[in-house]
Amino acid sequence: xxxxxxxxxxxxxxxxxxxxxxxxxxxxxxxxxxxxxxxxxxxxxxxxxxxxxxxxxxxxxxxxxxxxxxxxxxxxxxxxxxxxxxxxxxxxxxxxxxxxxxxxxxxxxxxxxxxxxxxxxxxxxxxxxxxxxxxxxxxxxxxxxxxxxxxxxxxxxxxxxxxxxxxxxxxxxxxxxxxxxxxxxxxxxxxxxxxxxxxxxxxxxxxxxxxxxxxxxxxxxxxxxxxxxxxxxxxxxxxxxxxxxxxxxxxxxxxxxxxxxxxxxxxxxxxxxxxxxxxxxxxxxxxxxxxxxxxxxxxxxxxxxxxxxxxxxxxxxxxxxxxxxxx
Amino acid sequence: xxxxxxxxxxxxxxxxxxxxxxxxxxxxxxxxxxxxxxxxxxxxxxxxxxxxxxxxxxxxxxxxxxxxxxxxxxxxxxxxxxxxxxxxxxxxxxxxxxxxxxxxxxxxxxxxxxxxxxxxxxxxxxxxxxxxxxxxxxxxxxxxxxxxxxxxxxxxxxxxxxxxxxxxxxxxxxxxxxxxxxxxxxxxxxxxxxxxxxxxxxxxxxxxxxxxxxxxxxxxxxxxxxxxxxxxxxxxxxxxxxxxxxxxxxxxxxxxxxxxxxxxxxxxxxxxxxxxxxxxxxxxxxxxxxxxxxxxxxxxxxxxxxxxxxxxxxxxxxxxxxxxxxx
Numbered sequence: 001x002x003x004x005x006x007x008x009x010x011x012x013x014x015x016x017x018x019x020x021x022x023x024x025x026x027x028x029x030x031x032x033x034x035x036x037x038x039x040x041x042x043x044x045x046x047x048x049x050x051x052x053x054x055x056x057x058x059x060x061x062x063x064x065x066x067x068x069x070x071x072x073x074x075x076x077x078x079x080x081x082x083x084x085x086x087x088x089x090x091x092x093x094x095x096x097x098x099x100x101x102x103x104x105x106x107x108x109x110x111x112x113x114x115x116x117x118x119x120x121x122x123x124x125x126x127x128x129x130x131x132x133x134x135x136x137x138x139x140x141x142x143x144x145x146x147x148x149x150x151x152x153x154x155x156x157x158x159x160x161x162x163x164x165x166x167x168x169x170x171x172x173x174x175x176x177x178x179x180x181x182x183x184x185x186x187x188x189x190x191x192x193x194x195x196x197x198x199x200x201x202x203x204x205x206x207x208x209x210x211x212x213x214x215x216x217x218x219x220x221x222x223x224x225x226x227x228x229x230x231x232x233x234x235x236x237x238x239x240x241x242x243x244x245x246x247x248x249x250x251x252x253x254x255x256x257x258x259x260x261x262x263x264x265x266x267x268x269x270x271x272x273x274x275x276x277x278x279x280x281x282x283x284x285x286x287x288x289x290x291x292x293x294x295x296x297x298x299x300x301x302x303x304x305x306x307x308x309x310x311x312x313x314x315x316x317x318x319x320x321x322x323x324x325x326x327x
Numbered sequence: 328x329x330x331x332x333x334x335x336x337x338x339x340x341x342x343x344x345x346x347x348x349x350x351x352x353x354x355x356x357x358x359x360x361x362x363x364x365x366x367x368x369x370x371x372x373x374x375x376x377x378x379x380x381x382x383x384x385x386x387x388x389x390x391x392x393x394x395x396x397x398x399x400x401x402x403x404x405x406x407x408x409x410x411x412x413x414x415x416x417x418x419x420x421x422x423x424x425x426x427x428x429x430x431x432x433x434x435x436x437x438x439x440x441x442x443x444x445x446x447x448x449x450x451x452x453x454x455x456x457x458x459x460x461x462x463x464x465x466x467x468x469x470x471x472x473x474x475x476x477x478x479x480x481x482x483x484x485x486x487x488x489x490x491x492x493x494x495x496x497x498x499x500x501x502x503x504x505x506x507x508x509x510x511x512x513x514x515x516x517x518x519x520x521x522x523x524x525x526x527x528x529x530x531x532x533x534x535x536x537x538x539x540x541x542x543x544x545x546x547x548x549x550x551x552x553x554x555x556x557x558x559x560x561x562x563x564x565x566x567x568x569x570x571x572x573x574x575x576x577x578x579x580x581x582x583x584x585x586x587x588x589x590x591x592x593x594x595x596x597x598x599x600x601x602x603x604x605x606x607x608x609x610x611x612x613x614x615x616x617x618x619x620x621x622x623x624x625x626x627x628x629x630x631x632x633x634x635x636x637x638x639x640x641x642x643x644x645x646x647x648x649x650x651x652x653x654x
Contacts, residue, residue, distance in 0.1 A: 096431070147487060157430070160474055164479075
């Protein structure tokens with residue numbers, strides 16, 4: 001248990017992946033400081049941490065104000081940096097907000113880490129979105145960078161901060177470029193959290209699912225437990241063999257297959273096919289499949305949860321949650 | 328003369344390359360609007376345009392306030408986008424200033440161009456700095472992106488804005504990734520404008536030159552007249568074959584050779600070798616040499632001015648200027 005007694009920061013720790021990571025770190029015996037102002041629209045929800053409120057220090061501040069938690073930065077053994085806005089569509093509607101949340105904030109936060117805890121290990125939640133439309137499949141870490149929306153540009157700017165500050169020894173950072181992640185504690189009510197969030201929302205309400213286009217685009221959904229394991233492994237690795245890892249799911253499935261599995265899991269009829277809406281077509285990237293072989297070879301990480309099993313577990317979580325709240 | 332009677336905007340038009348481009352455009356018969364607030368430290372100088380004040384509209388506003396020149400944006404046939412801060416060392420001392428000047432401002436400006444003049448041709452002054460330490464020489468446009476300082480990160484974010492907005496048809500942009508440019512109208516008094524600016528300043532004052540390290544790092548200096556020609560060609564090309572071009576000089580010379588030529592041109596003794604200062608060593612990128620074959624093949628551009636000739640011409644310019652001002 002390498003996190004027993006360690007001091008860690010989880011930025012965005014009230015969000016989807018951040019809260020799952022925080023819950024796991026608490027179980028591992030870490031002293032966790034969560035930094036998350038739960039910016040509306042970003043998916044953070046204080047209720048995600050309700051079971052550990054007495055065992056986690058939760059600061060409702062923006063990472064752009066690091067002076068508020070200088071002590072935590074100075075003491076941190078590892079910083080898990082998951083703060084940010086993930087919505088591609090929000091970023092196209094309000095690019096300057098996205099720049100502030102994903103780049104400017106990170107600049108301030110990372111400078112504070114470099115100043116107050118030089119050389120600290122930082123594990124950043126990056127995104128496959130920076131690769132844009134794949135030039136080849138599966139996509140490895142050497143794939144050209146070609147983001148198709150403002151969100152991808154701003155996440156990549158933050159990625160470059162981590163890499164450049166590591167090159168100069170001010171940080172010891174690593175960027176995980178995550179594929180579509182799903183599981184418990186996704187925000188189902190905030191738009192723009194990805195199609196798997198929208199699916200879970202609809203299924204929980206008993207609504208039928210639709211597939212845009214012919215549904216033949218590949219995706220490799222990753223269960224959040226597998227994502228959390230990757231964060232923990234990278235946070236603990238000494239020394240760190242690489243500064244970027246692609247993190248993908250165990251299977252590449254077509255959107256149609258994914259949707260069929262989702263419907264079957266929920267006991268609903270087969271999905272229907274619909275034409276691609278214009279505002280989505282412009283930022284669609286076609287098929288995607290992750291080459292995760294670097295982290296598998298270097299750290300032994302591999303995704304364990306098949307989509308069929310993981311989706312059933314996630315849907316069960318949301319149904320129990322709804323039942324508990326009398327919905 | 329494809330610019331006769333055309334409406335063009337030159338952002339950063341009071342700066343080094345921007346003013347040379349503006350003077351040339353005026354000679355070609357273009358209607359030029361210069362947008363340049365001459366931000367202290369960025370190299371812009373209203374005196375660079377003193378010979379064409381009656382033939383150029385000069386607006387001392389920031390590109391982050393595009394509403395001030397909405398009419399010029401709506402009417403522009405071509406936008407030459409050279410606004411920005413180029414100093415790598417400034418960017419490390421004050422990264423947030425660099426982010427504002429090179430990224431946030433560009434975001435606002437490019438959104439305005441896309442809104443008010445969708446599909447307009449934009450030619451952006453990028454930098455070889457985005458490639459970082461070369462993995463191979465000469466460096467072509469497919470070289471990995473790996474900036475070594477905040478300036479390179481922020482210039483690359485702006486580069487991605489141009490490319491992404493072109494992908495979606497909102498702009499018709501092209502990024503020129505320039506090597507070390509030199510010539511008349513460089514700012515010699517503002518620090519951080521590159522070693523050739525520092526050389527010209529010292530030689531004008533009759534001071535001896537020093538070379539840091541062993542002087543064996545290659546550079547391929549580009550005379551500003553050649554750079555201007557590249558901007559004009561790319562601005563006029565219809566259709567545009569590519570969205571990125573590397574723009575380098577005609578020869579790769581060692582820093583020691585460059586310095587010897589500079590000293591000989593000025594009639595000064597041979598340069599002395601000095602150890603690398605620590606603050607420069609951390610952002611030194613070793614040898615660099617541009618592969619400009621893409622723009623040569625696609626548009627017929629090739630650098631014409633050999634360093635020996637161009638440097639003598641530049642030094643003559645500064646000496647005449649100093650004499651005219653009684654220095």
